[in-house]
Amino acid sequence: DAGVTQSPTHLIKTRGQHVTLRCSPISGHKSVSWYQQVLGQGPQFIFQYYEKEERGRGNFPDRFSARQFPNYSSELNVNALLLGDSALYLCASSAASSVQETQYFGPGTRLLVL
Amino acid sequence: GNSVTQMEGPVTLSEEAFLTINCTYTATGYPSLFWYVQYPGEGLQLLLKATKADDKGSNKGFEATYRKETTSFHLEKGSVQVSDSAVYFCALSLQSSYKLIFGSGTRLLVRP
Numbered sequence: 001d002a003g004v005t006q007s008p009t010h011l012i013k014t015r016g017q018h019v020t021l022r023c024s025p026i027s028g029h030k031s032v033s034w035y036q037q038v039l040g041q042g043p044q045f046i047f048q049y050y051e052k053e054e055r056g057r058g059n060f061p062d063r064f065s066a067r068q069f070p071n072y073s074s075e076l077n078v079n080a081l082l083l084g085d086s087a088l089y090l091c092a093s094s095a096a097s098s099v100q101e102t103q104y105f106g107p108g109t110r111l112l113v114l
Numbered sequence: 115g116n117s118v119t120q121m122e123g124p125v126t127l128s129e130e131a132f133l134t135i136n137c138t139y140t141a142t143g144y145p146s147l148f149w150y151v152q153y154p155g156e157g158l159q160l161l162l163k164a165t166k167a168d169d170k171g172s173n174k175g176f177e178a179t180y181r182k183e184t185t186s187f188h189l190e191k192g193s194v195q196v197s198d199s200a201v202y203f204c205a206l207s208l209q210s211s212y213k214l215i216f217g218s219g220t221r222l223l224v225r226p
Contacts, residue, residue, distance in 0.1 A: 004157075033213070042118075042203050042216030043158070056212035090157055092214075103214060105150075105158040 002027070004093050004106035012112045018079040021109045025072050025093030031055075032074040033103060034066055037088040049074055050096070078111075086113045116141045118204050120217035127224050133191040135220045137178075137204035140185065145206040147171075147180050147187040148214065152201045161189075161202070194224045 005024045013019050025032050031050040035043035045058040049068035068074045072093075078085055088110050092103040121136040139145065146165045150158040162171030167182035176191045187204060204217040 035214075040218075042205075042218050043214070045213035045215070048212040050212075058213065092158075102160055102163065104160070107157040 004091055004104055006089075006091050006106040006109050008109060009107070010110045010112075012114065013081050014114050015081055015083060017081050018077065019081060019111060021076045021078075021089050021091075021111075023074045023076070023091030023093075023106060025074070025091075026104055029093035029095050029104075030072050031094045031096060031101070032068055032072065033092045033094075034074070034076045035090040035092065035105075036060075037090055037108070039087070043090055046076070081113045083113050086111060116145075116206065116208060116215055118206055118215055118217035120202075120204050120220050123201075123219075123221040125220060125222050127194055127222070129196055129224055129226055130193045131224075133189070133194045133198075133222070135189040135202055135204075135222070137187045137189065137217060138185050139187065139204075139206050141206055141208060143208055143210060145208050147178070148205040148207070149176070149178055149187070149189050150203045150205060150216075152203065152219070154200070158203065194222070196224045196226055198222060199224045 007022045033048040034046040037043040047066045048056040052068045063079045066076045088108040090108045091106045094101040094103045148163045149161040151161045162173045164171040164180035170179045178189045201219045203219045205214045
């Protein structure tokens with residue numbers, strides 16, 4: 001079975017632009033979470049979606065938004081990019097919204113903002 | 115607040131040496147605890163988990179025991195291999211939240 005897939009794998013943008021990152025969860029998983037991993041640090045929680053509804057949001061500005069589609073795939077959007085948004089963006093899927101469910105991570109999208 | 119503290123790396127060991135990576139946590143309630151591993155250029159893979167006190171998680175020769183009295187979840191392996199070289203992240207999740215809270219990671223380098 002395919003794992004969590006993310007696209008694109010790498011992306012280069014300039015300050016002020018916006019970016020859309022995509023995630024397809026494991027088949028049968030209804031929950032998707034997004035994390036930001038800055039170089040040398042642990043991942044930081046951005047959003048969780050379950051059944052197309054936002055279930056949790058981390059301490060990120062409103063420039064960050066996300067949505068989940070009927071097929072449970074998800075997009076993360078970041079507007080007005082800043083240099084500090086350069087990071088590895090990880091998507092994770094789980095079977096349900098319970099925190100006891102294991103989250104499975106994709107390979108990430110590496111974003112560089114110049 | 116809720117947080118995870120890991121020992122700083124890098125940890126450099128020779129093949130077949132014993133590994134310990136320390137992890138302590140601060141949390142309200144009763145968290146679940148996890149170890150994830152990140153190989154170069156890849157995402158995170160779940161290594162093991164424990165959901166209640168005194169539980170022991172194990173996988174691929176790695177073990178960690180949930181110690182409520184010391185709020186710790188140290189990762190151990192009896193004999194490391196070169197292929198174990200990676201960054202290891204300790205994490206917790208709370209029943210009241212949907213997110214994983216990660217430590218800053220510990221890089222392990224195993225030399226032949």
